[in-house]
Amino acid sequence: AFWLIVHKFALDAIDTFAYIITTAMLLWLASGLLLLGLMVALLRLVLRRFSGSVSYEELHSAKAAEALVAEEEFHRQPLWDGYVDSSELAAWLREAKPGLVVVDVRDFDFARYGCKISGARHAASKLLLQDMSPLRSALTGDEGRTVVFHCMFSQFRGPKCAQEYARLVRGSGEGSGGGAQQKVLVLRGGFVEFHRAFGEAHDKHLLFEALDDTEKKKDE
Structure with a gap:
């Protein structure tokens, strides 16, 4: 036991x-x-x-958003003059195309990449859509013969701002030589596509410029 x-x-x-x-x-x-x-x-x-890569979730959200905005007025009856591809905009920047103005309308996502397209004017869409007059006043004379709007993906904010800008300028007959002569475009694919295509280019210093501390703080 x-x-x-x-x-x-x-x-x-x-x-x-x-x-x-x-x-x-x-x-x-x-x-x-x-x-x-x-x-x-x-x-x-x-x-x-x-x-500067984009996650699957962000890309999926972007594609879903594309379907939602397809019926918006700025796609159904655009007053702006169409899209410009990243390669064409890069060529314009390299040759210093006269009268070219790039308008970056990103809001909270402006400082994400730490840079912007060279020479771009930043005007957050939230504020720009409330009052276009400062931008309209700035783009007179020889400056602003070709105005390119973009946001992160150029699906909603970029086209919407381009639509309202074209409506205002052409409705008032103002702009460079008259609103009808001012070309209003949207960057296809937005900043994301442009950065993907040229973020590592040998002459990227000609195509991008770093955000200064003031611009970064505005986005925080």
């Missing part, structure tokens, strides 16, 4: 020890996986911050 008790006690001790070891290993494995997940998330965040 004594040896039976000892044997049972030994088996119970072994089972308990095995349970403790198994639990400890599972906890160690779980903590390792959690740490790995955090490291991957941090790495993705760093890569996105410095490469």
